[in-house]
Amino acid sequence: MKIGELSRATDTNIETIRYYERIGLLPAPDRTAANYRSYGDAHRSRLSFVRHSRDLGFTIEEIRSLLDLSDDPARDCGEADRIATAHLEQVEAKIAQLTALRNELARIVGRCRGGLAGDCRVIEALGDHRHCESAH
Amino acid sequence: MKIGELSRATDTNIETIRYYERIGLLPAPDRTAANYRSYGDAHRSRLSFVRHSRDLGFTIEEIRSLLDLSDDPARDCGEADRIATAHLEQVEAKIAQLTALRNELARIVGRCRGGLAGDCRVIEALGDHRHCESAH
DNA sequence: TATGCACCCTGTAGCAACTACAGGGTCAAG
DNA sequence: CTTGACCCTGTAGTTGCTACAGGGTGCATA
Numbered sequence: 001m002k003i004g005e006l007s008r009a010t011d012t013n014i015e016t017i018r019y020y021e022r023i024g025l026l027p028a029p030d031r032t033a034a035n036y037r038s039y040g041d042a043h044r045s046r047l048s049f050v051r052h053s054r055d056l057g058f059t060i061e062e063i064r065s066l067l068d069l070s071d072d073p074a075r076d077c078g079e080a081d082r083i084a085t086a087h088l089e090q091v092e093a094k095i096a097q098l099t100a101l102r103n104e105l106a107r108i109v110g111r112c113r114g115g116l117a118g119d120c121r122v123i124e125a126l127g128d129h130r131h132c133e134s135a136h
Numbered sequence: 137m138k139i140g141e142l143s144r145a146t147d148t149n150i151e152t153i154r155y156y157e158r159i160g161l162l163p164a165p166d167r168t169a170a171n172y173r174s175y176g177d178a179h180r181s182r183l184s185f186v187r188h189s190r191d192l193g194f195t196i197e198e199i200r201s202l203l204d205l206s207d208d209p210a211r212d213c214g215e216a217d218r219i220a221t222a223h224l225e226q227v228e229a230k231i232a233q234l235t236a237l238r239n240e241l242a243r244i245v246g247r248c249r250g251g252l253a254g255d256c257r258v259i260e261a262l263g264d265h266r267h268c269e270s271a272h
Numbered sequence: 273t274a275t276g277c278a279c280c281c282t283g284t285a286g287c288a289a290c291t292a293c294a295g296g297g298t299c300a301a302g
Numbered sequence: 303c304t305t306g307a308c309c310c311t312g313t314a315g316t317t318g319c320t321a322c323a324g325g326g327t328g329c330a331t332a
Contacts, residue, residue: 002308002309003308003309004307004308004309013290013291014309015290015291015292016289016290016291018310018311019289019290019291023289032309034297034298034299034309034310035297035298035309035310036298036308036309036310037309037310045263048263049262049263052262052263053262054289055237056237056240056241056244056262057234057237059288059289060288060289066259066262069256069259070256070259070263077256077258077259080256080258080259081245081256081258084241084244084245084258085245087241088238088241088242088245091234091237091238091241092238094234095231095234095235095238098193098227098230098231098234099231101191101192101193101227102224102227102228102231104192105192105193105220105223105224105227106224108192108220109217109220109221109224120205120206120213120216120217122213122216122217122220123202123205123206123213123216126185126188126189126192126202138279138280139279139280140278140279140280149319149320150280151319151320151321152318152319152320154281154282155318155319155320159318168280170280170281170326170327170328171280171281171326171327172279172280172281172327173280173281190318195317195318196317196318
């Protein structure tokens with residue numbers, strides 16, 4: 001299949017597919033006589049793996065390691081689990097951080113009663129950290 | 137005060153301060169005879185405003201708008217409230233998204249029972265979206 | 273006086289993970 | 303034979319910094 005078809009099949013921007021090839025995440029496919037990229041099923045499933053992992057928030061480097069593992073079925077699976085677990089912990093930390101931030105923002109937003117910027121509580125709160133309830 | 141002192145006072149990297157000046161977020165300060173930047177209190181509080189807003193996740197462009205507002209006390213405060221409210225909604229959306237992702241990841245991570253990568257459930261789940269419980 | 277050291281300057285390049293052109297070639301349909 | 307959809311390469315932009323390289327300044331100490 002040509003790149004446009006692969007793009008539709010995996011819901012991935014064409015430029016992104018070429019980018020993945022350039023950084024060595026996807027192997028360079030064969031070319032047609034007209035120098036068009038020609039992909040097979042192996043490419044499609046590898047790209048699906050990449051997209052799915054990206055959707056789950058894995059970095060390119062993490063995905064590279066995961067792909068290495070899946071390319072070599074004899075290796076220890078624990079490594080994949082370690083990568084995924086570490087990532088899960090990062091996501092949980094991020095959620096906790098965003099939640100604290102959300103609470104602070106909600107407090108700030110609730111203070112506006114209209115009027116002029118000169119005595120705006122929102123702007124005042126942003127300027128002075130001491131208005132905050134918790135560290136962030 | 138010199139840039140190093142401002143850096144310590146606001147817990148901001150020196151390079152970041154110069155960067156903010158370059159993009160017009162902080163006004164260019166006076167210079168000493170030796171061409172060193174020389175800051176006053178107005179700079180310090182403006183930079184604190186910027187840092188605090190960044191900590192709360194506002195983009196540079198949002199901060200630019202908020203600074204414009206606070207520079208012009210006669211303007212309507214509602215705009216500041218709109219920016220902050222829109223940002224709050226984005227943060228809430230991000231938390232929701234990360235929470236869904238966290239659940240999916242936790243499900244995937246829980247499946248590894250060690251062994252070889254060839255039959256690793258983690259790698260399998262990453263490769264095939266159909267293993268997922270919800271859209272993401 | 274020399275010299276070491278902390279600090280400051282400019283300008284440019286790098287990071288992640290794409291995205292968006294510019295400027296060209298290919299190919300099937302009408 | 304031309305229109306339009308598709309493809310190619312290569313480069314530059316995005317966000318918000320961070321990290322040099324290569325130089326100047328200012329003060330204390332030997």
